[in-house]
Amino acid sequence: MIVHVNTFGLFGVSGLYVDAEVNISKGISGFEIIGMGNIAVKEASGRIKAAMENIGYKFPVGKITVNLAPASIRKEGSSFDLAIAIGILKSTGIINRIISKYAFIGELSMDGYVRPIRGVLPMVHSAMKMGIEKCIVPIENAQEAALVDKCKIYPASSLLDAINIINDEREEWKNDAIDDENVVFPDFYDVRGQTQAVRAAEIAAAGGHNILFIGAPGCGKTMIANRIQGIMPELTQDEAMEVTPVYSVMGLMNECKLIKRPPFRSVYPDVTKAGLIGGGGKPVPGEISLAHNGILFLDELAEFDRNVIQGLRQPMESGKIRISRCGDFVEFPSEFMLVCASNPCRCGKLFEDGRCTCTPLQAKSYLSRISKPILDRIDLHVSVRRVSDNYNEDQRYTTTEIRKRVIQARKIQNKRYSDKPFKTNGRMDSNSIARYCILESESERILKKAIELSQISMRGYEKILKTARTIADLELSEQIKTEHIAESIQYRFLDNYMERAI
Amino acid sequence: MNREEELIAWIWASNLGRNTNKNVNVLKNIYGDIVTAWKNCEKGRAFTGMGIDKLMLEKLLNKENFKNALKIFTECKKKHLQVISLDSEEYPNSLRKIYSPPSVLYYKGNILEFSRHINGNYLSVVGSRRCSSYGRMIAFDFSKNISRFNIGIVSGMARGIDSEAHRGALWGNGYTVAVLGCGADVIYPKENKKLYEDISERGCVLSEYPPGTPPYKNNFPARNRIVSGLSSGTLIVEAAEKSGAMITVDMALEQGKNVYVIPGNINSINSRGCNELIKNGAICVTDYKDILSDYFIEVPVKEKEDGILNSLKGIELEVYKAIINGAFVPEDIVKMTQIHISEVLSSLTMLEIKGILLKSLEGTYKPLT
Numbered sequence: 001m002i003v004h005v006n007t008f009g010l011f012g013v014s015g016l017y018v019d020a021e022v023n024i025s026k027g028i029s030g031f032e033i034i035g036m037g038n039i040a041v042k043e044a045s046g047r048i049k050a051a052m053e054n055i056g057y058k059f060p061v062g063k064i065t066v067n068l069a070p071a072s073i074r075k076e077g078s079s080f081d082l083a084i085a086i087g088i089l090k091s092t093g094i095i096n097r098i099i100s101k102y103a104f105i106g107e108l109s110m111d112g113y114v115r116p117i118r119g120v121l122p123m124v125h126s127a128m129k130m131g132i133e134k135c136i137v138p139i140e141n142a143q144e145a146a147l148v149d150k151c152k153i154y155p156a157s158s159l160l161d162a163i164n165i166i167n168d169e170r171e172e173w174k175n176d177a178i179d180d181e182n183v184v185f186p187d188f189y190d191v192r193g194q195t196q197a198v199r200a201a202e203i204a205a206a207g208g209h210n211i212l213f214i215g216a217p218g219c220g221k222t223m224i225a226n227r228i229q230g231i232m233p234e235l236t237q238d239e240a241m242e243v244t245p246v247y248s249v250m251g252l253m254n255e256c257k258l259i260k261r262p263p264f265r266s267v268y269p270d271v272t273k274a275g276l277i278g279g280g281g282k283p284v285p286g287e288i289s290l291a292h293n294g295i296l297f298l299d300e301l302a303e304f305d306r307n308v309i310q311g312l313r314q315p316m317e318s319g320k321i322r323i324s325r326c327g328d329f330v331e332f333p334s335e336f337m338l339v340c341a342s343n344p345c346r347c348g349k350l351f352e353d354g355r356c357t358c359t360p361l362q363a364k365s366y367l368s369r370i371s372k373p374i375l376d377r378i379d380l381h382v383s384v385r386r387v388s389d390n391y392n393e394d395q396r397y398t399t400t401e402i403r404k405r406v407i408q409a410r411k412i413q414n415k416r417y418s419d420k421p422f423k424t425n426g427r428m429d430s431n432s433i434a435r436y437c438i439l440e441s442e443s444e445r446i447l448k449k450a451i452e453l454s455q456i457s458m459r460g461y462e463k464i465l466k467t468a469r470t471i472a473d474l475e476l477s478e479q480i481k482t483e484h485i486a487e488s489i490q491y492r493f494l495d496n497y498m499e500r501a502i
Numbered sequence: 503m504n505r506e507e508e509l510i511a512w513i514w515a516s517n518l519g520r521n522t523n524k525n526v527n528v529l530k531n532i533y534g535d536i537v538t539a540w541k542n543c544e545k546g547r548a549f550t551g552m553g554i555d556k557l558m559l560e561k562l563l564n565k566e567n568f569k570n571a572l573k574i575f576t577e578c579k580k581k582h583l584q585v586i587s588l589d590s591e592e593y594p595n596s597l598r599k600i601y602s603p604p605s606v607l608y609y610k611g612n613i614l615e616f617s618r619h620i621n622g623n624y625l626s627v628v629g630s631r632r633c634s635s636y637g638r639m640i641a642f643d644f645s646k647n648i649s650r651f652n653i654g655i656v657s658g659m660a661r662g663i664d665s666e667a668h669r670g671a672l673w674g675n676g677y678t679v680a681v682l683g684c685g686a687d688v689i690y691p692k693e694n695k696k697l698y699e700d701i702s703e704r705g706c707v708l709s710e711y712p713p714g715t716p717p718y719k720n721n722f723p724a725r726n727r728i729v730s731g732l733s734s735g736t737l738i739v740e741a742a743e744k745s746g747a748m749i750t751v752d753m754a755l756e757q758g759k760n761v762y763v764i765p766g767n768i769n770s771i772n773s774r775g776c777n778e779l780i781k782n783g784a785i786c787v788t789d790y791k792d793i794l795s796d797y798f799i800e801v802p803v804k805e806k807e808d809g810i811l812n813s814l815k816g817i818e819l820e821v822y823k824a825i826i827n828g829a830f831v832p833e834d835i836v837k838m839t840q841i842h843i844s845e846v847l848s849s850l851t852m853l854e855i856k857g858i859l860l861k862s863l864e865g866t867y868k869p870l871t
Binding site for chain 2: 193194195196199350351353354355356357359360361383385387394395446449450453471482483484486487489490493496497
């Protein structure tokens, strides 16, 4: 008779349900695990046999075959150890209670303890979605597992412990850790004098617009970029459950809490393509997935390898990244807001009156190094200058104040796009732009004139409409007014520069 | 005397060695005029003595030099350059009077304008290549306003102040002369291609160097004597202490011309030259009308900005006022007026569209008066 045990592995960053089928038949002693497991899976037989003997159980005689179904999907890792051991114990009658309402997740050490694994969160999440009510997990993973609502967690320290849980019908474990959401973010109030850049950051956060800051080294671009995370609205439960598994799978969950604040990932020009997009021998999520539902910050955009940057096109288009390996593919989520910073020219001082040592040709060619397809996806360009000592004190806002306004604007967008697959102005498609960004005739006239004066390019046109929509939302205005368009035109610095620079 | 022959002879004479003026004078002394000198030397009739030494004799008899002069003349025709010599009618009078006037001038455009302005109504405008937006704006505005009064603007078409001066004059539909440190057919710096074409069409591009001469560093100080020589006054807009512009000023002073200086930011290295000049007693100007009075031109005192100020109101008016009071970028305007950044930005767009403000490549603003 075959024993079925519920267990989970990983597929990408999602849990993969596995039915471990255990069969003990007469014949020469053997212990085989089939079902396209990788080496770690195959070696489980050694671990399980040792674990069982070391806690005092006699390993059964006979040919033991364990099939990890579905058989044609690759299995990886050691999370199936516990389940297989339980299956064997059930087969031999040592466990005589029903085990089908449990899922078993964990690695076994050779002396019978249950070891923690990575990726518990997505596994338990999948269990919950399938209707499995109870999960037995390693003790060290219990807090993480408990993040999933509606699933009862039973931490087990050892194989023996797990057996007792089943036999005793123990109470579920309650996570009594105090959740102190007192994370302090760097404040926008610290930024002195950069009113235009700060305003642009607010617009970017409010509408989910990709933004590029251009300015000399040390003028504050990175400082401002770092603070954008603090003004973004918190993640919804669904959004949190999309991105936290990525951290879980990468072993980056420092405190077993759901990630509530949109993640912020800084990337520098020395990053590899695999590090940025994901990949590697065994496909592993990259920075873009760690930035899912958050911000990806590319510092020194013009210094990035073109090949590496090219890899961003597909995920920015579709919100996910698909990595193929030997006929199979794995998908990781990668929907992020892009924040970039760049010098304006090689010496960096183009905006510092008369101090630039580049020839005009050198200056223009530096900015031309920024990949066009990526530039094409950036809605806001802001030039940032060094601030002199007597900067303006009064128009500084705290992060809390700005975030309030951002959340208000987001509320309007959530309502507007309630039946759409996107939720922010930055992600509007052409049809939505035509529908939600209707202009008064005066505004049209201004846009036409601006194109004539080379202030903006044709490609910039749609971006200006999206930005103006956000500016209007920030001012709680249903109609996009002339002054919203006029302000929006100011955020297309590169259109003007590339057009006029020889 | 064939006109072409004459010019070729002068070209030959001007390429016989470094001290062109001395050579020309010696030849005139011995042979009477340059064409005769050429014809004789071609036939080998030249001897040492009366100012000609062995080295000079070699050059006079060298066939290559004759061929070269012909080549240069043909090249001029090909590149549509005109040639004039010291003896030509069109040669600018003011230039004749300097210490070592160029024997031959190659030019493109309209040199007859020179004879129109027989009173020598030219102002040269010089300054550094690496200048601030302030300097650029001053060079442009002063040139534009002054050129309206039939005063030609002379400069070197270098990057920075020179280019803005030319542009200002062209904008005001005035006359401008670019004196180059390379052949009159060579566009240097490269990015001034359009400017060069505009000046060739509506003004004059000239050089004492034969066509094709590259912009060697040493050519520029020499070129500067022509810039100051052509004009009756020199305006220096923004210059560092040891810059080419300062050399032009020295030459202007030597030539007995007026020098006008624009005061600059005392913290900026780029303005140190100018500010030192002022400390040493140069004429400090803050309005183009200050210069015009030296050219005996009275301008009705009317605030040109009045019209604009009357047509604006509210925030746009405040923003415009901030710009004419020295604000260059949105940050400055916010500091000066305390108006919210979003309103400042939308006003700037509107003022640009109305043609009241001009935005530079680097994003700084200036009024378009």
